[in-house]
Ligand SMILES: Cc1cc2nc3c(=O)[nH]c(=O)nc-3n(C[C@H](O)[C@H](O)[C@H](O)COP(=O)(O)OP(=O)(O)OC[C@H]3O[C@@H](n4cnc5c(N)ncnc54)[C@H](O)[C@@H]3O)c2cc1C
């Protein structure tokens with residue numbers, strides 16, 4: 564089977580062949596490029612193909628025709644057909660963070676609403692499960708595998724997940740109708756590259772629904788960090804359809820966070836913002852283009868926010884996202 568050289572103009576160089584994606588080959592060779600869904604839907608692994616040719620292993624759904632014409636590719640979907648030169652950064656902050664498959668038992672299940680639960684998982688004492696706040700893991704139950712962001716911090720003993728019910732969802736059926744304390748599951752993780760990169764700018768977080776989970780984790784670890792000196796504003800816009808879905812109230816010891824709740828289907832008692840997070844953030848947030856943006860939750864919100872922010876001259880490199888697209 565032919566092996567080709569994949570080289571990035573940002574340093575990494577490795578071999579890749581057969582039906583292995585550029586993204587997977589990078590990981591095999593000790594490099595970590597940006598990624599989230601690994602299924603071609605979110606666009607996080609997008610990069611420029613500067614030289615050479617690739618073949619599509621799976622459809623590059625997140626790319627528009629004009630992006631394809633301008634030689635952009637998704638590294639999770641493509642394998643090299645010749646030697647290639649790409650433009651992808653190796654995220655050294657994730658070096659040493661190893662993806663593992665581990666047994667996990669359900670410790671607690673807390674029902675926040677009929678459609679939102681908080682699950683804590685306990686891992687074997689020897690697991691040594693390390694992750695960066697913001698990353699996700701896969702839960703495997705009876706051969707069904709779904710991704711969930713970690714809402715807890717690495718300083719906590721248990722892993723916390725915030726899970727929303729999907730109508731007729733296979734894993735939702737397990738979580739909401741069958742799961743009980745002490746059930747044995749498997750997890751695979753940590754995964755993804757959604758973590759805090761740049762705290763030298765004002766931080767703007769956008770979340771919908773359970774997309775608040777990795778943001779809880781990122782903010783809580785910042786709050787716990789005695790070396791972190793907050794220099795800039797931190798603002799969170801969290802959107803939900805109904806008022807009862809705001810199941811987390813932040814309590815920080817040290818951080819000063821402007822926390823704005825946005826409801827799209829409020830009742831008469833609602834006193835917060837009404838509408839969609841991306842629209843409210845554009846109206847209320849001064850100088851969005853100077854912020855580092857972290858968006859998580861529905862792909863529709865993320866794509867709309869990205870479009871609006873690009874129109875406001877936000878450099879694409881200041882926008883980080885984790886789209887809760889269908890896992891598999
Ligand atoms: C990186 C990542 C992180 C995630 N983190 C979380 C998290 O922290 N909390 C959480 O609640 N969910 C999260 N998700 C979504 C989760 O992995 C599942 O996709 C979701 O829970 C539905 O699984 P299910 O088996 O219940 O539904 P399925 O059986 O997969 O699907 C049931 C129906 O719902 C539709 N559907 C499924 N998933 C989605 C989706 N995401 N968007 C729109 N339609 C969908 C399907 O098309 C189908 O019609 C994450 C997804 C990704 C990719």
Ligand code: FES
Pocket residue numbers: 597598599600601602603604605606607608609625637638639640
């Ligand atoms: S499109 Fe490649 S990681 Fe999501």
